[in-house]
Amino acid sequence: MSSNRGVVYKGAWNLEVNDIAYPKFQDPRGKDIHHAVIIKVVSTNICGSDQHIFRGRFTVPVGHVLGHEITGEVVEIGKDVEFLKVGDIVSVPFNVSCGRCRNCKKGNTDVCETVNPEAPVGAYGFDLGGWLGGQSEYCLIPYADFQLLKFPDREQALDKMLDLTLVSDILPTGYHGAFAAGVTTGSTVYIAGAGPVGRCAAESAKLLGASCVIVGDMNKDRLELVKKAGMETVDLTLDASVAEQIEQILGVPEVDAGVDAVGYEAHGHGDEDYKKENPNAVINDLFDVVRASGGIGIPGIYTPVDPGGRDENAKQGKLTVDWGKGWLKSLRIQTGMAPIGKYNYQIMQAILWDRISMKTIMNPEVITLDEAPQAYQDFSDGSNKKFVIDPHGMLKGRY
Template sequence: MANNHGVVFLGPGKVEVQSIDYPKFVNPAGKSIEHGVILKVVSTNICGSDQHMVRGRTTAPKGLVLGHEITGEIIEKGKDVEYLNIGDLVTVPFNVACGRCRTCREQATGVCLNVNSSRAGGAYGYVDMGGWVGGQAEFVMVPYADFNLIKFPDKEKALAKIADLTMLSDILPTGFHGAVTAGVGVGSTVYVAGAGPVGLAAAASARILGAAVVMIGDMNTERLAHAKSVGFEPIDLKKSDKLEELIEAVIGVPEVDASVDAVGFEAKGHGQQHETEAPATVLNSLMAITRAAGGIGIPGLYVTEDPGSKDEAAQQGNLKMRLGLGWAKSHRFYTGQTPVLKYNRALMQAILHDRLPIAKIVNATIIPLNQAPQGYTDFDHGAAKKFVLDPHGVLKKAA
């Protein structure tokens, strides 16, 4: 049996690459299963959602193996796996989904009813998401493989674009979900809050959906400069606490057709308050700038408990939202985990046929697994990069 190493959460501000168990065909309750596969992890990414746990802003337990963005090669399979084979290169949705329950049948795989005993929805290596072992590792087990996994049709071609295709596991479908649910279409004016990887993916998605102009707001100078370099209109939120004025300076009117929250619950204020945490500020500002009957997509993460917040209400997942404004403007709000399977096949095709250079857009930066702790530190300090871990050196070789 091979050795296995993975990125382990050891407490606020600390992760470490440690020796971990080689995966077995068992679910988190210890029950043997035969519908899974074991993957040699080809690529696995550091996500902003992981950072919330590492910062101590969730109830994540020490010892959790992190990682929900996974691409891999099948090296073992259970006897109930019929349509995948050893050697297949596959993309793994971050959602763990059974494919059999009511929500999965309705394509709402982000809230599968059978993979988590405590609530709807499961994910790899994430707090309160069912206890499934994470994939920032050399090897990982993926359940319900026939349902969850998409095989890349041409392995050689896929490896040549692996830095792009690794984004299919989460951030690209998540950004796309935010844009779609906000109602982005041909000729739309769009504002995206947050110039991190998910925000950039949402902006790229808005562009491929036909938006006329895509603005992206942040307070990080490096991230704004990168957003501009890949064709988006940067909005420096340090310049004013009135987002309407910043929007009007770009498009001539203080409102947009659609907006996307790619920030989530650790948001900070605008203008002079840009250093002050304000959990509901993004949602409130998006209601202010989104036109009447417009849409707001909310792929940014909001948690049921935030023990690290200084806001007492936010510690219990409560936000001080100006919901009356959104109601008065007949806004559509769409929240929740992205149902990756709803989008990833189409997005795969867009990548393979050179329509969506997402690795360049999010500034994919490949590092070996043993450098993951430094990657977490750099990402937490606001690096304008998407860190991609290369556990076996496959990406380095492919490049």
């Protein structure tokens, strides 16, 4: 049996790379499962969602292995797996989903009803069903035939891995945000947040045919990447409101579609407020700037329990939003985790056929497993890199 190592949660702001158990063909409740595969992890990225855990804003049990953005090589196959073989390079959608429940059958894998006894949502590396994460050398993936996306060619996949590694989460997530907001040919779009998800939403909006893509943030290094990729920016450290800055770009203070790529750890903007947390800020901005009958995609995460919330309401995920103003506009709003399996095949093809290229806007940096705890800290401090962990050195020399 092989050994295994992974990024282990020891408490808020405290991660270690430890020896961990090599995966067994068992679910988190100890039941034997035969629909799973074990993968050797080729790449696994650090996500803004992992940051909520790192900062103590989303609890997981001490000892849990983190990481849900996983790409791997199949090394062992359960006896009920029919369509995968050892050596396949596969993208793992971050949603754990059974393929058998009512929601999965409709493609709504973000709300699988069977993989988490507590709530209809499962993911690796969270407290969402107990599934261990993939920031490790080896990882168990259940319901493998249903869940995994196989890349057509191993060498091509390894060569394009810095883009393909985004297919397990943030690129389909950003795409889902834009798609759900109704972005189509000629749309104007405001994306709140120039983090990795916002930058993926921006490239996705372009892929969907948007005319003008505008991204807002208070982090100037991240906005620089957006400008480098040829898109417009809103600087939230300025006193001018989002609507006023949009008017300077478009001539009108409104857009056709909006995406919240920030979530509940949002800050306010202008003056000193951009330094202070305000979980209502992004939703209210979107209610303000998205035109009547427009759409809003909200991939930014909001949770019903936030131990670090700024007041009692925030601790229970209760926001103060301009609901009346938003309601009158007949807006369409999409919340929730992104159903990665709905989009990952198309996005893989767009990457393989060079319809989309993510390097300029993502600024990826390949790191070792041992460098992961420091990268968590750098990401939390606002780094404009997307950290891609390469646990076996399989990407070394290619980039």
